[in-house]
Amino acid sequence: MPTINFIHPDGRPDAVDAHAGESAMQAAARHGIAEIAAECGGNAMCATCHVYVDDGWINRLTKMTEDEDALLDGAAAERQPTSRLSCQIAIVSELDGLVLRLPVGGGRRGDDETAGPGPAAALLRVLAWTR
Amino acid sequence: MVTRTPSPNAGEASGAAAVQPDIPSSIPELDIDPFSLDFFADPHPAHEVLREAGPVVQLRRWDVYAVARYAEVHAVLNDPATFCSSRGIGLSDFAKEKPWRPASLILEADPPAHTRARAVLSRVLSPAAMKQIRDGFAAAAEAKADALLAKRSFDAITELAEAYPLSVFPDALGLKPEGREHLLPYAGVVFNAFGPPNELRQTAIERSAPHQAYVQEQCQRENLTPGGFGARIYARADAGEITAAEAPLLVRALLSAGLDTTINGLGAAIYCLARFPDQWARLRSDPSLARNAFEEAIRFESPVQTFFRTATRDVDISGHRIREGKKVLMFLGAANRDPRRWELPDQYDVTRRTSGHVGFGSGIHMCVGQLVARLEGEMMLSALARKAASIEISEPVKRLYNNTLRGLDSLPVTLKPA
Numbered sequence: 001m002p003t004i005n006f007i008h009p010d011g012r013p014d015a016v017d018a019h020a021g022e023s024a025m026q027a028a029a030r031h032g033i034a035e036i037a038a039e040c041g042g043n044a045m046c047a048t049c050h051v052y053v054d055d056g057w058i059n060r061l062t063k064m065t066e067d068e069d070a071l072l073d074g075a076a077a078e079r080q081p082t083s084r085l086s087c088q089i090a091i092v093s094e095l096d097g098l099v100l101r102l103p104v105g106g107g108r109r110g111d112d113e114t115a116g117p118g119p120a121a122a123l124l125r126v127l128a129w130t131r
Numbered sequence: 132m133v134t135r136t137p138s139p140n141a142g143e144a145s146g147a148a149a150v151q152p153d154i155p156s157s158i159p160e161l162d163i164d165p166f167s168l169d170f171f172a173d174p175h176p177a178h179e180v181l182r183e184a185g186p187v188v189q190l191r192r193w194d195v196y197a198v199a200r201y202a203e204v205h206a207v208l209n210d211p212a213t214f215c216s217s218r219g220i221g222l223s224d225f226a227k228e229k230p231w232r233p234a235s236l237i238l239e240a241d242p243p244a245h246t247r248a249r250a251v252l253s254r255v256l257s258p259a260a261m262k263q264i265r266d267g268f269a270a271a272a273e274a275k276a277d278a279l280l281a282k283r284s285f286d287a288i289t290e291l292a293e294a295y296p297l298s299v300f301p302d303a304l305g306l307k308p309e310g311r312e313h314l315l316p317y318a319g320v321v322f323n324a325f326g327p328p329n330e331l332r333q334t335a336i337e338r339s340a341p342h343q344a345y346v347q348e349q350c351q352r353e354n355l356t357p358g359g360f361g362a363r364i365y366a367r368a369d370a371g372e373i374t375a376a377e378a379p380l381l382v383r384a385l386l387s388a389g390l391d392t393t394i395n396g397l398g399a400a401i402y403c404l405a406r407f408p409d410q411w412a413r414l415r416s417d418p419s420l421a422r423n424a425f426e427e428a429i430r431f432e433s434p435v436q437t438f439f440r441t442a443t444r445d446v447d448i449s450g451h452r453i454r455e456g457k458k459v460l461m462f463l464g465a466a467n468r469d470p471r472r473w474e475l476p477d478q479y480d481v482t483r484r485t486s487g488h489v490g491f492g493s494g495i496h497m498c499v500g501q502l503v504a505r506l507e508g509e510m511m512l513s514a515l516a517r518k519a520a521s522i523e524i525s526e527p528v529k530r531l532y533n534n535t536l537r538g539l540d541s542l543p544v545t546l547k548p549a
């Protein structure tokens with residue numbers, strides 16, 4: 001099971017177990033990573049799943065499409081050469097250890113993880129349906 | 132190829148006494164008419180029946196298949212080669228019946244034609260394009276909130292849910308000031324026309340001529356203000372991405388789908404926040420939740436309730452066979468409250484992780500205007516959350532009756548300033 005290391009804007013790391021075949025966004029969503037709002041649900045339409053790929057990894061990802069490129073121009077946080085949309089990063093075993101930095105205010109939402117039992121359990125179900 | 136698995140709920144299927152030759156008896160047959168006034172008045176109990184009867188059901192009244200569970204709705208939306216849009220996303224099958232208006236180049240199209248049109252609208256309504264209109268939409272929302280607070284008591288449908296989008300969207304599109312009174316009636320016809328040939332649809336189409344004339348006229352290049360979404364569509368035609376003849380139909384797509392939808396979305400959000408004061412308090416304490424409060428209202432109320440697809444081949448959905456040429460009705464609103472997918476689905480929760488709801492659809496046809504909708508929702512709710520202490524329903528609400536849209540006709544409220 002590949003592990004993805006998400007780094008929050010304050011430097012706090014979050015190691016997330018991902019499944020081959022899902023997207024980095026789906027793995028983040030399952031673990032309640034609040035900075036990734038993923039408003040369009042992974043349909044490459046919203047740019048709210050923006051991440052900065054660690055320098056050592058950027059060349060190991062498949063190239064972005066023109067659509068992703070155009071979407072990144074509209075991301076809420078500043079675009080950098082290492083910017084990608086996490087819903088467009090397909091997890092494969094070779095990406096074990098991938099490091100993705102989360103942009104400040106990337107998720108746009110004031111998510112509060114103490115908001116009740118809902119999100120995490122519900123997200124576990126998402127996976128079952130979207131796989 | 133096809134295995135006829137027994138229905139998981141044989142009791143429901145037992146009513147299928149007169150089995151027609153091409154209808155396998157294992158699919159539950161129901162008498163629910165999802166386009167009747169009774170259904171519109173309170174669809175949730177019927178949604179539950181539809182979801183629990185099986186993964187696929189048949190609706191006798193209109194001789195169609197239907198899916199109401201999240202997994203199946205999501206699956207149908209994401210298999211456009213099997214479940215096509217080009218034969219119409221209403222009950223009417225364009226392979227057998229002439230569409231009531233020239234078919235949409237995007238909504239009622241399949242790849243590869245759809246792909247081209249879609250690329251144009253995605254760029255015109257991209258996140259980058261939203262950055263350019265954001266400040267203007269914010270200022271209009273502030274002004275609207277101030278005016279409504281001065282007034283205190285008003286109808287939140289006409290004076291807020293309609294008035295705010297009407298104050299920003301037609302200008303963003305680049306419409307002339309004259310004739311805008313046709314916009315809402317036209318959209319009403321479009322969304323009624325997806326339904327079956329019931330009274331709502333027939334009356335709407337009979338009265339549609341003046342609205343159609345306005346829309347056709349307004350979609351021409353010379354009637355669109357420079358810089359607006361409409362003019363940008365024409366610029367893409369000039370660049371050769373679509374033909375000059377296609378441009379007006381893409382402008383029409385925004386005109387049909389861009390106003391009534393956000394109106395009912397905003398109406399849904401206000402209705403939720405007025406009904407659930409704890410959620411209003413939550414939003415007040417953190418107005419940055421505004422965007423999610425709007426999104427959750429889209430999940431909770433699903434202003435666009437249903438769309439159809441047509442099967443392009445014999446296909447199995449969760450073990451049930453659907454024949455080529457059959458219409459499949461997708462209950463977006465029921466999927467958005469499916470307990471198999473959502474924790475406490477019948478609760479409106481402004482902090483819910485809403486990602487994955489199908490209120491804007493999913494897959495290649497997923498709403499191309501969703502960023503505009505969210506921008507309007509976020510701006511209006513954020514302004515209200517910062518300026519108003521409370522929002523209360525002051526008189527009984529009236530429901531809107533439309534074959535596709537769910538919303539209110541009137542929502543009298545009283546605001547107290549913060």
Ligand code: HEM
Pocket residue numbers: 216220237238239249252256384385388389390392393395396397429433434435438489490491492493495496497498499500501503504
């Ligand atoms: C709350 C507001 C809105 C809701 C609930 C909504 C809902 C939807 C849904 C469910 C679809 C999918 C149709 C399908 O799968 O067949 C869709 C498509 C579409 N929407 Fe929206 N919509 C909203 C706002 C808007 C706005 C503001 C615009 C224009 C600026 C717009 C333009 C369109 C267009 C052109 C399509 C067709 C896309 C395609 O077929 O590729 N919508 N919308």
Ligand code: FES
Pocket residue numbers: 025038039040041042043044045046047048049085086087088
């Ligand atoms: S989730 Fe919307 S673009 Fe990635």
